[in-house]
Amino acid sequence: MTERMRVGLLLAISLLVYANTLTNGFALDDSMYILNNPRVTHFTVKGLFDAGQSNGSPRYFRPLTFATFAGNWAVGDAHAFGYHLINLLLHAGVTLLLYLLLRKILESFASGTIIAWTTALLFAVHPIHTEAVASIVGRSELLAAGLLLAAWLFHLDDHPVPALLCFALALLSKESAIAFVPLVFVGDYVRGQFKPVSRYASIIGVAALYVGVLWRVQGGQLGVARVSFLDNPLAKVPANIRILNALRIAGKYVALQIYPATLSSDYSYNAIRLYASWRPALLALAATMLILALWIGTLWMKRKEWFLAGAIYLAGFAVTANLLLPTGTIMGERLAYLPSAGFCLAVALLWARLERTQQKLAWAVLAAVVIALGVRTMVRNRDWRDNFALFSADVRAVPGSAKMHFGLGEEYLNRGELQEARAQMQTGFSIFPDDPDAVETSGLIEGRLGNDQEARRLLQQALAMARQTHPHRDFMVTNLTAELIKIGEKDEALQLLDHEIAKSPINSSLRSNRAVVHYLRGETDAARADAQTALQMDPANQQAAGLLNQLSTPGLAIPQTAPAK
Numbered sequence: 001m002t003e004r005m006r007v008g009l010l011l012a013i014s015l016l017v018y019a020n021t022l023t024n025g026f027a028l029d030d031s032m033y034i035l036n037n038p039r040v041t042h043f044t045v046k047g048l049f050d051a052g053q054s055n056g057s058p059r060y061f062r063p064l065t066f067a068t069f070a071g072n073w074a075v076g077d078a079h080a081f082g083y084h085l086i087n088l089l090l091h092a093g094v095t096l097l098l099y100l101l102l103r104k105i106l107e108s109f110a111s112g113t114i115i116a117w118t119t120a121l122l123f124a125v126h127p128i129h130t131e132a133v134a135s136i137v138g139r140s141e142l143l144a145a146g147l148l149l150a151a152w153l154f155h156l157d158d159h160p161v162p163a164l165l166c167f168a169l170a171l172l173s174k175e176s177a178i179a180f181v182p183l184v185f186v187g188d189y190v191r192g193q194f195k196p197v198s199r200y201a202s203i204i205g206v207a208a209l210y211v212g213v214l215w216r217v218q219g220g221q222l223g224v225a226r227v228s229f230l231d232n233p234l235a236k237v238p239a240n241i242r243i244l245n246a247l248r249i250a251g252k253y254v255a256l257q258i259y260p261a262t263l264s265s266d267y268s269y270n271a272i273r274l275y276a277s278w279r280p281a282l283l284a285l286a287a288t289m290l291i292l293a294l295w296i297g298t299l300w301m302k303r304k305e306w307f308l309a310g311a312i313y314l315a316g317f318a319v320t321a322n323l324l325l326p327t328g329t330i331m332g333e334r335l336a337y338l339p340s341a342g343f344c345l346a347v348a349l350l351w352a353r354l355e356r357t358q359q360k361l362a363w364a365v366l367a368a369v370v371i372a373l374g375v376r377t378m379v380r381n382r383d384w385r386d387n388f389a390l391f392s393a394d395v396r397a398v399p400g401s402a403k404m405h406f407g408l409g410e411e412y413l414n415r416g417e418l419q420e421a422r423a424q425m426q427t428g429f430s431i432f433p434d435d436p437d438a439v440e441t442s443g444l445i446e447g448r449l450g451n452d453q454e455a456r457r458l459l460q461q462a463l464a465m466a467r468q469t470h471p472h473r474d475f476m477v478t479n480l481t482a483e484l485i486k487i488g489e490k491d492e493a494l495q496l497l498d499h500e501i502a503k504s505p506i507n508s509s510l511r512s513n514r515a516v517v518h519y520l521r522g523e524t525d526a527a528r529a530d531a532q533t534a535l536q537m538d539p540a541n542q543q544a545a546g547l548l549n550q551l552s553t554p555g556l557a558i559p560q561t562a563p564a565k
Contacts (some may be wrong), residue, residue: 143173235326246279312341402432508538
């Protein structure tokens, strides 16, 4: 097989298995990170480097990732095709870069090129990557991995400036790209060709500068400021218990790498059983110590290629595995994107042994594995076509996840299937009763069913449960305001909005909601003043613009409160 054929096959296969994502829409976190993210929809350079959560922006410092989303928005607005196309091309690019990198590192090894190609082929089709590729917001994983691999290649080829630039861009895509620091040493060790000390010093310097900037923009911290117990219950337990449970979860990642039959976009409470003592985690601890011993043993046995595979896997997970610091999630398949390159390399090394003795059998096995993985990937891609399909599939995959039941309940609400929505919410509450967003959704369901007093109670409860910094608090106020107006409690609605605006005086949505209430009370001057203020805060506030049109053109339909999330 020629080099051109190898490259062509890698690109063709990686594009083929994810081609059916191009017809998918937005799903899961795409709404928060793209559709409702001012850093994307109202792009400014300053906004990209803001790690706060003003106006609903997510609390992440990933300016390059958000810049690419903003580019998609500028070209195609809220049409999902362009976003998925970029992700598809990025995955193909990462696959090619992985091949080129491993070919370079393993060039002195027997069958090094074919091992590198086999690794990239397995990487191209592995179903554990569907969340990183089929989910638009998985782009942070694609960018970070691709730029890290590019930086590594430039380093190996003695192009230090492009290497540092790609490393910096990788860090600005996602913080997990810090894994480049140990990996660059490992790669040079495997090749037996170390670089001048100044090269390593400059890489460490870029990493240190990034950590300092991250610390500053995140307000004096490196981890996530507040981690919901629902999203990651490990964040609330002592470090020793967190680490032991994290080691058990590491075993789940390995199991999904080996047999990716059951996949999920969510593993939050109570999808994974956790333990408060060391005894249930003893097996995971022993397995971890054994694997680490074998990995370190590859140094003594001078099996550098195996040391490289383990290093990629372990370094890729180091930041996201809840070992060093608690992260925003207990487990996520997208987090396995870069680490799985190490797993695929290990499989390719085993396959190469078979290929040397049973060539025909080896290639037949490889073809069968690639076809099986590719088909599983294409099937899983369709689950990501919209939230209803995704949550329906994942409720079956992880029936213990409260978030998946809550999400499916909200989707049933959006479809007008209210009894099914109520049933899903009740199942979710039986697992986790204290989620304010879910309580709010239940209030909306009861309101649609005509149970207005119960709806009012639930919406008030949701607002009382939410922190002032809750990203959806203004939606909660909006929904409660709408319910109060529906049952004729305009005075109470106005008091609620006065109270919230006093605490958040620059919230455009609250101002425009109060303008509507003033309008309904016949207080046109106050309505006009609030609407004008809301538009000054956010020129895209259509509710405020609509009310001003109503005030200047009598006879138009009365604007309602802003829509719920």
